[in-house]
Every structure is written in structure tokens, then in C-alpha cells.
Amino acid sequence: MSRITARRKTIRITSHGEITRPDTLAVEEPLEIRLGGEQLTVTMRTPGSDIDLVHGFLLGEGIIGSADDVVSARYCAGTDENGHNTYNVLDVQLRTPVPVRGRHVLTTGACGLCGKTALEDVRTRTRYPIPADGLLVDIGTLATLPAELRTRQAVFDATGGLHAAGLFTEDGAALAVREDIGRHNAVDKVLGWAMRENRIPANDLVLIVSGRASFELVQKAVMAGIPMLGAVSAPSSLAVDMAAESGLTLVGFLRGETMNIYTGAHRLHRSAVTESPIAPATAGNHS
Template sequence: MSRVTARRPTLRITPNGEIRRPDTLAVEEPLEIRIGGQSLTVTMRTPGADIDLVHGFLLSENIIGSADDIVSARYCAGVDQDGHNTYNVLDIELRGPVPLRPRNFLTTGACGVCGKTALDEVRTHTRYPVPAHGPAIDATVLAGMPETLRARQSVFDATGGLHAAGLFTSGGEALAVREDIGRHNAVDKVIGWALRVSRIPAHDLILIVSGRASFELVQKAVMAGIPVLGAVSAPSSLAVDLAAESGLTLVGFLRGDTMNVYSGSERLVIPHASAVGTA
């Protein structure tokens, strides 16, 4: 059985009657992250690319700054009712000691952070500030990235239940695409990939996400030095505030040939068109 999808019995009600059949669902399981045997956090995620997820998470939380900071990552104790390893506990050995603050992270799945404190903390602690200039991105190329991202969402095609994140070059090439039940996990997975292949700071890459742009997603982009974040849906007010303060280009409602640019419009090369006034 796939660890990414699962089948469950379903009663489907239609205008023509009832249909009983199995449905394919996205798997959601806990992943406990340990540092040197000490529990750090538990995140609910879709199994797969766990090593990338942990690398991205630890970078986002400013616990590590490079892949070299991690000596090893191994699955450990954790079995199901049949005695098989669940692969839901990942223990990380770091090269140096790190003071761990239980559950006092910059980002959690439903963190409810205080805006001003979090803004100050990100500005103070990011190791890879967003570059003041570049890269220049053709708005028409940016507009095509969500379609490329969508074409690579194979698990979403089967379940309709996953978010996706992708890292792109300014020319529109998708370097890494990851899916997950949690949008923040999908972002951690692509950032973790970039960290492991020495693409952090990601000053020349664009992050595209399939849903909305929340504060935590902007925060993760800033921590990785990513200069452009594009979202298919809307950003939050605090996401726009952090993007503007950090010098990040934030684009929302990236659909078809239209988009809303909330900050950093100077990075976009916009095709000449007649101006449209406001009422």
C-alpha cells in the first residue's frame, strides 16, 4: 500500500441515487522530529520527502544554516499494530549543540503568532536577507508557473486533497515540486531540497504555492533568502506587511494572465499595455 494515499469506503450521493465505492484519500500522519533523541516537535504531514521537510523546517526555525549542520537523520522507534516501523519518528544529530526551546517556534501549523514580535524576530535572525535587487522576472513567465506546478501534482490528481509548493528559476523551469497535506510542510520540503543541494540562499529562485500566502509562508521564504513568492490565492495582511518589510516580491491571485502584486513590483518585467485607471 502507498504511504501517500489510502483507500476508504465512501457513500456517494448523486441525483441518480447512491453509490458505494472506495475513495482515494491523501494520507495524513504525524512526524515527530527529535534532536539528539530529544523531542522537538510533531507536525502532521503527508509521508514522503521527510528528510527535505526536516531540513527546511530546521532552517526556517533558524536551528541550522546549512546542510553541513546536520550529521545524520534517521528513522527510529515507532511501530504500528503489526510491529512494522511507522517511519513517523525522525532523529537528527546536529554537528554542534543547539539550545532547544520546547514549542517556542517561529512557525507552527497553527501558531497564532504575535505579529510585531514575529516581524522583529525574522528581521533580526534571518541568515540570508532577501537581496535588494534582482532577479528580474518576466510577468508572463511568472504567470505560467502555477500551471507547471499543477501539472506536477500527481497525488492531488488522485485525491484532490494536497497543497503544493515549487521552486522555479526566473526562466520558468521547475527545479523541485513537493506535495503535502499542509502547505507549510510543502514549502519546508522544497526549501529543504534546496538546502541539501546547496541552493540556499535561494537568491535567484521563485517560490510558487498552490493556495494562499500566509504570514508563515512569507516567513519561510525570507528565512531561505527567496526574493519572490507567488500564490494562486490571496495573501493575508500580515504576509503583505512582512513581505514589504523584508523586500520580498509577493504576488497573489496568480491565475491565467492576471495577478495582484502586493510588494516588490520592481522585480517584475511587465509587458507594455495601456494603463487602466481607478474609479
């Protein structure tokens, strides 16, 4: 965990007085993504699984559709004050180059994106429309997945400062779990893993995220052909609209035996519970 976590001095205030001690923090560093030597974007991320992150990011942007579209992904030389490589610049060579200058990278909801434009953009760009049937998940199985995700958050245990995303089979088996300072990066990392394992389109998988479900996370799931997204916290209104538009099953406030099903309830087998609507979850931690 040498580059994933860092130690910093802190003064802890307790009922018994002050304690000066080191604290373990999650590392946050920039990653510059280049295409053919030209800068495409810079994202702040926790180092680790960078190759997967870049594959997932390019999938979400509609730049690539499979691992075969990538010829190579290599770190470029970049050094710190001690002359050590920072591994913070990654150059991707595509089999079919795309223009970078002036390229429009899809803006997220945090930047005031127009809702109608966003929905139409994702619907027309995805290479993997979500099938109406196929995946069927027992509601009891879905309820266990956040806890399964939590058991695999080793860096969160050390720092308390990371988001997580995981890909699960319909019977609850964890295939990949990644952590990152940014929730979108954590999703990119698991989607990049799936792409490099030839699991895209992921029509048979469930994506679980540790925080809220923003439009951006739904968009990434749709671009990967994932039919179900479960979030521990709340979705946004645009996220629900995007899920409904794309035929994705979106579940929020997924906490223990309670959850809110916002779209795509037909993919959840509910024989063990009543068929009446699930009671709305109370607003809690909207991390």
C-alpha cells in the same frame, strides 16, 4: 503511493442515486522531529520527502543555515499494530547541538502571534537577507507557473486533497515540486531540497504555492533568501507586511493572466502589459 494515499469506502450521492465505492484519500500522519534524541516538535504531514521536510523546517526556525550543519537525519524505530516501522519519528544530529528543552519554536499566525514581534523576529534571525536586485522575472512567465505547478501534482490528481509548492528559475524552469496535506510542509520540503542541493540562499529562485500566502509561508521564504513568492490565492495582511519589511516580492491571486502585486514590483518585467496597476482579482477559492 502506498503510504501517500489510502483507500476508504464511501457512499457517493448522485442525481441517479447512491453508489458505494472506495475513494482514494491523501494520507495524514504525525512526524515527530527530534534533535539529539529530544523531541522538538510534531507536525502532521503526508509521508514522503521527510528528510527534506526536516531540513526545511529547521531552516525556517533558524536552527540550521546549510546542509553542513546536519551530521545525520535518521528514522527511529516505531512500529504499528502489525510490527511494521511507521517511519514517523526522525532524529537529527547537529554538528553544533542546540538546547531543546524550553526552546521557543516560532508560532504561526493561526496561534494569535503578535504582528510586530513576528516581523522583528524574522528580520533579526534570517541569515540570508534578500538582495534588492538580481532576480527579474517576466510577468508572462510568472503567469504560467501555477499551471506548471499543477501539472506536477500527481497525488492531488488522485485525491484532490493536497497543497503543493514549487521552486522555479526566473525563466520558468521547475526545479522541485512537493505536495503535502499541509501547505507549510510542502514549502519545507522544497526548501529542504534546495538546502541539500546547496541552493540556499535561493536568491535566484521563485517560490510558487497552490493556496494562500500566510505569514508563515512568507517567513519561510525570507529565511531561505527567496526574493519572490507567488500564490494562487490571497495573502494575509501580516504576510504583506512581512514581505514589505523584508524586501520580498509578493504576488497573490496568481491565476492565468491576472494577479495582484503587493510588494516588490521592481522584480517583475511588465513590458507586455500596461504600467497601470493590475485590476484587483475577485475573491475566489481561498484554499
